[in-house]
Amino acid sequence: MPSSQDAVATPKAGQPIALITGASTGIGYELALLLARDGYRLVLVSRDPARLEAAAVSLRREVPGAVVETRTADLADPEETHAACAFAAGLAPDILINNAGFGGYGPFARSSVAEEQAMIATNITALTLLAKAVLPAMLERGSGRMLNVGSTASFAPGPFSAVYAATKAYVLSLSEALSEETRGSGVTVTALCPGPTHTRFADRASIGGTRAFNGPIADARSVAAEGYAALMAGKPVVVTGLVNKLLIFGARLLPRTLVARISRRELTPPSGS
Numbered sequence: 031m032p033s034s035q036d037a038v039a040t041p042k043a044g045q046p047i048a049l050i051t052g053a054s055t056g057i058g059y060e061l062a063l064l065l066a067r068d069g070y071r072l073v074l075v076s077r078d079p080a081r082l083e084a085a086a087v088s089l090r091r092e093v094p095g096a097v098v099e100t101r102t103a104d105l106a107d108p109e110e111t112h113a114a115c116a117f118a119a120g121l122a123p124d125i126l127i128n129n130a131g132f133g134g135y136g137p138f139a140r141s142s143v144a145e146e147q148a149m150i151a152t153n154i155t156a157l158t159l160l161a162k163a164v165l166p167a168m169l170e171r172g173s174g175r176m177l178n179v180g181s182t183a184s185f186a187p188g189p190f191s192a193v194y195a196a197t198k199a200y201v202l203s204l205s206e207a208l209s210e211e212t213r214g215s216g217v218t219v220t221a222l223c224p225g226p227t228h229t230r231f232a233d234r235a236s237i238g239g240t241r242a243f244n245g246p247i248a249d250a251r252s253v254a255a256e257g258y259a260a261l262m263a264g265k266p267v268v269v270t271g272l273v274n275k276l277l278i279f280g281a282r283l284l285p286r287t288l289v290a291r292i293s294r295r296e297l298t299p300p301s302g303s
């Protein structure tokens with residue numbers, strides 16, 4: 031797991047540390063920017079070294095004096111995840127943002143097993159192991175915050191994106207459980223659940239042609255701002271955007287079979303059945 035130390039600014043004594051996975055682009059980058067503005071020393075983790083370095087350069091430019099360190103890790107890879115967890119445990123960050131993740135699209139019977147194993151490893155296994163790596167030190171200190179990025183897909187089955195939706199249901203369930211386990215300890219755990227958002231996500235998941243991504247789409251900056259406010263307030267769950275909040279409220283009241291039907295419609299092309 032190679033690393034590049036910020037060449038310009040060095041950490042100040044006592045400077046709080048935030049570890050952010052998937053910070054090279056999209057929602058993770060915007061969360062990193064908010065943390066930099068609030069004076070956190072940033073440690074960014076993601077796969078692609080060039081995108082990661084570009085993000086670090088951009089953050090240092092947007093926030094002069096920001097302390098930004100990068101570490102490449104493919105969180106779909108068990109050994110690299112193990113190394114990232116050992117690093118995270120040693121770092122003992124004040125904030126962990128478990129944001130790295132990706133989706134997929136297509137009928138379950140024909141979708142790629144390798145892709146779905148990588149998705150489960152990244153969205154579920156790495157997120158869980160990183161949470162486990164940092165929580166003991168947070169609890170011992172009696173302070174710390176964790177943000178796990180779920181989705182509106184956390185609340186509904188996802189026909190044609192079945193494995194992705196299932197991974198995000200896991201993220202919500204784990205986060206809600208940890209939020210309750212840590213209640214009163216000084217440590218908070220928050221699940222951030224965005225709806226469709228303009229990032230590289232839709233292209234990577236090949237999901238851009240669906241109804242869900244052909245309606246109103248949020249921007250990563252506003253999603254991150256809502257998530258950041260909830261993180262700092264220690265809220266257990268935040269669904270971003272008014273329309274998504276209303277949809278999720280409705281989904282909680284309707285029978286699951288009906289929710290799955292509506293979800294199926296959203297996950298087919300506007301011209302599809």
Ligand SMILES: NC(=O)c1ccc[n+]([C@@H]2O[C@H](COP(=O)([O-])OP(=O)(O)OC[C@H]3O[C@@H](n4cnc5c(N)ncnc54)[C@H](OP(=O)(O)O)[C@@H]3O)[C@@H](O)[C@H]2O)c1
Pocket residue numbers: 051052053054055056057058075076077078079081103104105106107129130131132133152179180181182223224225226227228229230231232234250
């Ligand atoms: N955009 C949406 O519509 C939407 C909606 C709901 C939830 N979300 C969730 O929001 C989170 C952030 O996604 P985004 O929308 O900001 O998409 P994005 O722009 O594609 O960013 C994803 C980030 O995760 C990193 N990542 C992906 N796979 C990784 C792996 N195996 N190991 C390490 N890092 C990995 C990427 O790094 P590399 O560039 O190095 O691959 C990138 O930094 C994800 O968990 C996603 O599921 C997104």
